[in-house]
Structure formats: structure tokens, C-alpha cells
Amino acid sequence: MKLVANITNYVFDGKFKCLSRFSLVGISNTIIDFIIFTIFQGLIGVNYTISQVLGYSFGVVNSFIFNKKWTFQGGKSNKKIYNELFQFIIVNIISLAITVIFMKLLVKDFRLNVYLAKILVTFIAQITNFIAYKLWIFN
Structure with missing residues (x-):
């Protein structure tokens, strides 16, 4: 039991603190996104494009709250919350546009199942968002 506590402590409070917390928040965002997407689309x-926008939007709200308060809490940002929120919205609009474009490409041109396409574009969004959050928004 102590080993599990030590590993958990190392991952969430050690060297991988930011990335592991971002990943955990990302999982919750993804669950919210998929639930909303499935409700509207399925x-x-x-x-599916409108469902993608709706699902992604719900995930973004969750993302801002938990990434600001928990993931990047140690950031030295002196920005006002509305500046961070504005930057966060800009990044997520760009990320949403990327996911919609890739989703349409995967579904229409590559004839991929809409849910498999959703999984692939989610990974693309996560990479884009982590870099932007870490380097620009919550730094």
C-alpha cells in the first residue's frame, strides 16, 4: 500500500506533476465530451459536426476550471483571470477547428467510423492544448 502511495505521490506531485495532472483532467474532459457527443449524435x-462542437465545449469548461486550479496551480502567472480565459478560449477555438477539420476528413474521405475519428482527433487536440496551456496561458 505504501508503494502505491509513493508512486501516486511521485506521479502527481513529483517530476511528472504537470503532465500527469493534465492527463487526468484530459480524461475527465474526454469523458464529458464523449457523453455529450454521444447524446447529441447517437x-x-x-x-456529428454540431455534436463535436457541443461535446468539445462542455469539455472545455471542465478543462479551464481544473487546469487553472489544479494542473497549473504552480504557475507564476500574474495575468488576470479574464486574460487567461481569453487565451484559453482562443486556443480551444483553434483546437476545435482542427478537430472538426480532421474529423470531417477522416469520416468523409477516409470513411472512418465517426467514433474512431472522434478518438483520433481527441489525441490531436490534447497535444495541441498541453503545449499551449503550458507555454502561453498558465505560465
Whole structure:
């Protein structure tokens, strides 16, 4: 039990603190995103592009709250919260545009299942977001 506590402490408070916390927040964002996406696209029948925007938006709200308060809490940012929020929104609009473009490409041109395409574009968004959050928003 002590070994698990030591590993957990090392991962979430040690060298990998920022990345591991970002990953955990990302998992929660993804779960929220997929639930909303599935409700709108799968159950209600809304177009997958609109469902992507809705799901992604719900995940973004969760992301801002937890990344600001927990993941990047140690940042030395002197920015006002509205400046961080503005930057966060800009990054996520760009990230959303990237995911919608790639999703359409994967679904229409490569005839990939919409849920598999969703998984792939989620990974693209996570890489883009982590770099932007770490270097620009919460630094």
C-alpha cells in the first residue's frame, strides 16, 4: 500500500506533476465530451459536426476550471483571470477547428467510423492544448 502511495505521490506531485495532472483532467474532459457527443449524435441524431462542437465545449469548461486550479496551480502567472480565459478560449477555438477539420476528413474521405475519428482527433487536440496551456496561458 505504501508503494502505491509513493508512486501516486511521485506521479502527481513529483517530476511528472504537470503532465500527469493534465492527463487526468484530459480524461475527465474526454469523458464529458464523449457523453455529450454521444447524446447529441447517437441518441438525438444531431449532425456529428454540431455534436463535436457541443461535446468539445462542455469539455472545455471542465478543462479551464481544473487546469487553472489544479494542473497549473504552480504557475507564476500574474495575468488576470479574464486574460487567461481569453487565451484559453482562443486556443480551444483553434483546437476545435482542427478537430472538426480532421474529423470531417477522416469520416468523409477516409470513411472512418465517426467514433474512431472522434478518438483520433481527441489525441490531436490534447497535444495541441498541453503545449499551449503550458507555454502561453498558465505560465
